[in-house]
Amino acid sequence: MPACPAGQLRSIAIGVTDLDAAERFYNDTWHLQTVARTADAVYLRGAGRFHHILALHRSQKPDVRNVTFSVASPADLEAIAASTPAAGGRVLSGPAVVDEPGGGTAVTIADPQGRVLRFVHGDARHAESAHADAPSRITHVVFNSADVAVAQRFFEDALGFRLTDRTKIMAFMRCNSDHHSIALADSDADTLNHIAFVMPDLDAVMRGAGRMRDAGWPIEWGVGRHGPGNNVFAYFVGPDDFVIEYTADVLQVDESYRVGGPSDWQWPPGRFDQWGVSQPPSDRIKQAQKTIRFAT
The missing domain is CATH 3.10.180.10 (2,3-Dihydroxybiphenyl 1,2-Dioxygenase, domain 1)
Structure with missing residues (x-):
């Protein structure tokens, strides 16, 4: 792009x-x-x-x-x-x-x-680490928006983002080859939905999910594979009720990618991911996704 x-x-x-x-x-x-x-x-x-x-x-x-x-x-x-x-x-x-x-x-x-x-x-950089079970970076942040159209226009007009996919509830926006760096979720308030940290691979996501469970932080949604972005996911509610995600296999796109619409991203009844193995998001995560705002 x-x-x-x-x-x-x-x-x-x-x-x-x-x-x-x-x-x-x-x-x-x-x-x-x-x-x-x-x-x-x-x-x-x-x-x-x-x-x-x-x-x-x-x-x-x-x-x-x-x-x-x-x-x-x-x-x-x-x-x-x-x-x-x-x-x-x-x-x-x-x-x-x-x-x-x-x-x-x-x-x-x-x-x-x-x-x-x-x-x-011009900010500082480190040499890359070889840690097999550490997130390498944040791959996306999802914002809830009381008016997704307004937010989407701003990201496009001011910052040069492009729409990658639109589901019934979310606009996925990209600024490089990652399928999305920002996503905008239809909501009644402008809050933080979640922060996604990318892991080296599926095994690292699974090991991280096991480590979280061992430490008393249950999986609130997942493990599964999303539709838009094709990424593996495991969601947790961390300290202070921040919703955090381990993810991997984020789809890389270029100019040949066809923007999808809501009809492209529908699951059969009872499914919540591509694989059909994930349980639905917990009530706890759905509540936590609505609460945290930007400081004024």
Whole structure:
């Protein structure tokens, strides 16, 4: 696909009510590694090259601080800053030097529904890790939206995203060859639906799911294989009720991919994934997917 100024999804910053406990969970059970720490925040890397893919901030209540993308050039930062207001968003800051671990230069914006998105160039990188059971990166974030059409237009017009598939309840948006980096779910509120961490393969997803169950975190949906994106999934409700997903085998697409519609993604009665083995999402995960908002 033509180059998208948004680049690649890099990280998400979230507020947690018990910083030490959340760090232990994401280190010991989720298999991320702490690479930096301040008085009120912890930064965790995956097995990939990004400096960090998850930032935990001490908070009175769970929230989302920002979702960060890594862009290819300073010109992409300028393009995003220029296109955001005309598409209905706001430029909150930048381009400016990032004053947190990882560094770089960033533009920070808010979309028309209040989500804070940050675009960084020149941030630090690591050598890739050979850890077979650690997520390499965040492959997608799903937002609930009270008006998916408004959100979709903004991601297309301001940031250069393309629609990959549309189901009855969700618009899957891409900014590179990943089937989707953002998905927008029809809802009555603008909240975080879930965060997806990509694992090396199906076996790593299964081992991770077993590790979570051993630690007292039950599978809330899965293990199964999705339709749009063709990815394997296992969902959990983690600390502070953030919904987190282990995934693998994310479909890679190019210009030849035909955009699917709702009629392309229908399962027979009683099925909730391609394989037909997954139970439906639990009541707990359905509730957790509605609760966490972006910090104002």
